[in-house]
Amino acid sequence: MKIALIIERMDPLRGGRETYTGEVAAELARRGHEVCVVCQDAQWEAPGVEVVRLGRSGLTRCGRMRRFLRAAGGVLASGEFDATHAMLAMPGVDVYHPHGGTVASSAVAHVRRRRGLVRALYAGVGWLNFGRMQRARLERRIVREGRAVCLCVSELVARQFERDYRRRDNVRVIFNGVAEMEPDASRRIAWRREVRSAVGVGEDETLFVAVATNFELKGVAQTLRAFARWLGATHSRARLAIVGRESVGPYRRLADDLGVTDRVHFEPPTRQIRHWYAAADAMILLTWYDPCSLVVLEAVRWRLPPLTTAYNGAADALAGGAGIVISSPDDTSAAVAAMEELANPLSRQKRAEACGEVEGRLALARHVDELLRLYEEVAAKKKTEGSAVERSSSTVQVRPDESC
Known part of the structure; x- marks a missing residue:
């Protein structure tokens, strides 16, 4: 199949959306499909994947988005793709994949983590976020037109479409997946020793690791x-x-201020995150919102028991005891109790065994299998409705009211 993946900026160090896109593109190419990643710019490449860099121009983010969507639409219209899969709100594609969930639900989460007058202020001036307004208009158009399959990486996101748009029709849940993580035992032991030695952690100490790209959203303050x-x-x-x-x-x-400076280590983003998984004893992600956290799924595949919140769609994978789910980042008592349990080697071992029971269901290969079935469906549907070129050229347009 000839498949286009559309994303703004393609650099896996930016976060989960970019990591996901890179892993899926590489797996599709490995299976022999013709894959094209259409983006503004990229700090990434993979064997067999074409990367089309359209550049970033415009004085505002809304302006840059408008130009990117138009330029990307031109690429899709001329490419005769069997399936087009956008990681952002782009009318006219076959698959709309909102990695942050629906725009309205994401906005609610943005307010949720505030308190008091600050919370009221954010709720009151949300309409001044022009980028969000633009995304919301584009998303409403996608849902209204009904052509694109709305791809949800968890049931949490599917419920958002039902709540925000009263829509379950043409909404597809394909639970997130992550690439094979675990190396051979000797390499894992070597990485563990290397990292723990570098940061001065003894083998008799418990090491928790928190991995995040937005510390405020992912509850780093609450974790501390x-x-x-x-x-x-x-x-x-x-x-x-x-x-x-x-x-x-x-x-x-x-x-x-909390008196734990000597107990906390800050590490910049790294492409060697598996070394930190090897070094750690448990994962912590007290997120205020995450449609389906890849780092939690990676931890499970690594058999590293995670602690997260009910605001994380990945919590579904922990239902069998693979990790601990608390109600909110602000539930400090529950977080403390969870840390106490995860510091116990016997408790960790039981949860690690539970991770092993579900890790196969979290595999990237399973996720891509389901994606390909979806792509085949939309490709067959397009053949009955007319050529991909005609459909793309008529629908991949940004209207004046969808600008800032």
Whole structure:
């Protein structure tokens, strides 16, 4: 099949959406499909994948988005693709894949993590977020036109479409998947020793790891507070490593205020995240919102028990005991109790065994199998409705009211 994947910026270090796109593109190409990634710019490549860089131009983000959608539409119209799969709101594609969930639900989550007057302020001035308004108009058009299959990576996102648009028809859940993670045992042991030695963590210490690209959204402050309270109550020998793309100054100051500076290590984003999984004993992601966190699924495939929240669509994978799910990042008592359990080697071992029971269902190969069945469906449907060129050229357009 000839498949187009559309995304703004293709750099896996930016986050889960980019990581997902890269892994899916590479797997599709490995299986012999003709894959084209259409983007503004890219810091990524893979064997057998064509990357079309359209550039970034425009004074505002809305303007850049408008130009990108138009240019990408031109690529799709001339490419005669069997299936077009967009990771952003782009009318006219075959598959719309909102990695952040619906725009309305994402906005609710943005307000949820605020408190008091700040929360009221964010709720009141949300209409001033012109980029969000543009995405919302584009998404409403996609749903209204009904051509695209709305792809959801968890039941959490499917419920959003039902709540926000009263739509389940043409909404497809294909639960997220991640690439094979585990190396041979000797390499894993070597990585564990290497990382723990580099940051001064002894083998008798528990190492929690938190991986995030948006520290505020992913509850890093709440993680630090819970970690500090747990240390204060138990005097356990433990460390917390926070890995991600963020300005860490405010979080270093918070760690200092909490008296845990010497127990917390900040690590910049890395392409060697598996080394940190090997070094860690448990994963923590106290997120305020995540449609289906890849890092939690990666942790499960690594048999690294995760702690997350009910706001994470990936929590469905933990129902059999592979990890711990608490109600909210603000439920500090529950987070502390979970840390106490995960610091216990016997408890961790039981949860690691539960991870092993579900890891196969989280495989990227299974996810791509389901994607290909979806692509075949939309390709067959297009053949009955007319050529891909005619359909793309008539629908991949950004209207004036969809600009900022």
